[in-house]
Amino acid sequence: MSYQTLLADLENGIYTITINRPDKLNALNKQVFTDLDNAVNEISSNPQIKCAVITGAGPKAFVAGADITEFSGLNKDEAMALAKRGQDVFFKIENCKKPIVAAVNGFALGGGCELAMACHFRLCSENAKFGQPEVNLGLIPGYGGTQRLTQLVGKGKSMELQMTAHLIDANEALQLGLVNHVCTAESLLERTKDILNVIMSKAPIAIGKIIECVNVAVVSDSAYTNGKSGYDKEVEAFGDCFITEDMKEGTTAFLEKRKAEFKGR
Ligand code: COA
Numbered sequence: 001m002s003y004q005t006l007l008a009d010l011e012n013g014i015y016t017i018t019i020n021r022p023d024k025l026n027a028l029n030k031q032v033f034t035d036l037d038n039a040v041n042e043i044s045s046n047p048q049i050k051c052a053v054i055t056g057a058g059p060k061a062f063v064a065g066a067d068i069t070e071f072s073g074l075n076k077d078e079a080m081a082l083a084k085r086g087q088d089v090f091f092k093i094e095n096c097k098k099p100i101v102a103a104v105n106g107f108a109l110g111g112g113c114e115l116a117m118a119c120h121f122r123l124c125s126e127n128a129k130f131g132q133p134e135v136n137l138g139l140i141p142g143y144g145g146t147q148r149l150t151q152l153v154g155k156g157k158s159m160e161l162q163m164t165a166h167l168i169d170a171n172e173a174l175q176l177g178l179v180n181h182v183c184t185a186e187s188l189l190e191r192t193k194d195i196l197n198v199i200m201s202k203a204p205i206a207i208g209k210i211i212e213c214v215n216v217a218v219v220s221d222s223a224y225t226n227g228k229s230g231y232d233k234e235v236e237a238f239g240d241c242f243i244t245e246d247m248k249e250g251t252t253a254f255l256e257k258r259k260a261e262f263k264g265r
Contacts, residue, residue, distance in 0.1 A: 008039060013051065015042070018055050020057040029070055033085055054116075062112050065109045091118070099199055114141060127185060203246035
């Protein structure tokens with residue numbers, strides 16, 4: 001699969017997606033959304049791909065936001081359609097059954113912070129900077145940021161970050177729980193892949209069920225929860241895991257004191 005604005009590389013089950021507009025600090029234009037949409041389809045449908053990393057090209061930015069040049073002249077309906085398109089692609093990332101992790105290698109602002117937050121979790125480099133500076137443009141976050149930032153850092157801090165447009169550095173992002181790990185720029189991708197290698201040694205169906213259940217805990221939109229509570233979903237997913245070959249393999253391997261070999265069945 002090739003893309004106009006992304007570089008993609010599949011190695012040992014890990015699909016590395018690099019947003020590749022470094023001269024525009026990887027800003028998200030329409031084509032990036034088309035390519036990201038296609039990339040998530042590829043992740044879901046290609047059995048060789050077990051998990052994915054999203055990062056940005058160049059040393060400066062993960063993604064510096066939605067492409068502001070595409071904002072001019074939009075009417076209200078067009079602006080709403082732009083936000084809906086961004087939300088839909090990010091929902092697709094969030095609900096992908098295979099892990100998608102953000103390796104934030106610099107500025108993650110506006111839509112860039114929203115993209116990182118739509119991923120299942122985040123690592124960042126020491127030079128990373130996060131923020132929702134839309135209010136500087138007379139705007140608010142439109143790709144899920146008002147919701148996901150609140151889920152991740154709590155209401156008060158989310159309000160303050162959005163209202164002040166204040167940027168936070170990697171250590172503050174770590175303290176707030178916005179990222180799980182801070183690494184040197186040189187080790188960021190390697191560290192991300194180390195974690196993904198651990199995840200890939202586990203049962204893939206169970207990993208997909210964890211994604212589904214955790215998402216129900218934080219996604220308030222009933223369209224995505226089918227009206228079920230997270231606890232109901234967990235009971236059902238637990239039952240689904242019970243009838244997999246991998247569950248038999250995992251429990252048998254434990255009793256036989258050997259390492260389980262999962263097949264994703
Ligand atoms: N949309 C479109 N273009 C963007 C962009 C965005 N969100 N962010 C950066 N760019 C472009 C700049 O216009 C510039 O292009 P040019 O060289 O053709 O003039 C290029 O990327 C480099 O950015 P520049 O501003 O020169 O880099 P800097 O190091 O001085 O500043 C930032 C970096 C991130 C602080 C600054 O680019 C910025 O504030 N970007 C916008 C952030 C934002 O408001 N995001 C939310 C959008 S809703």
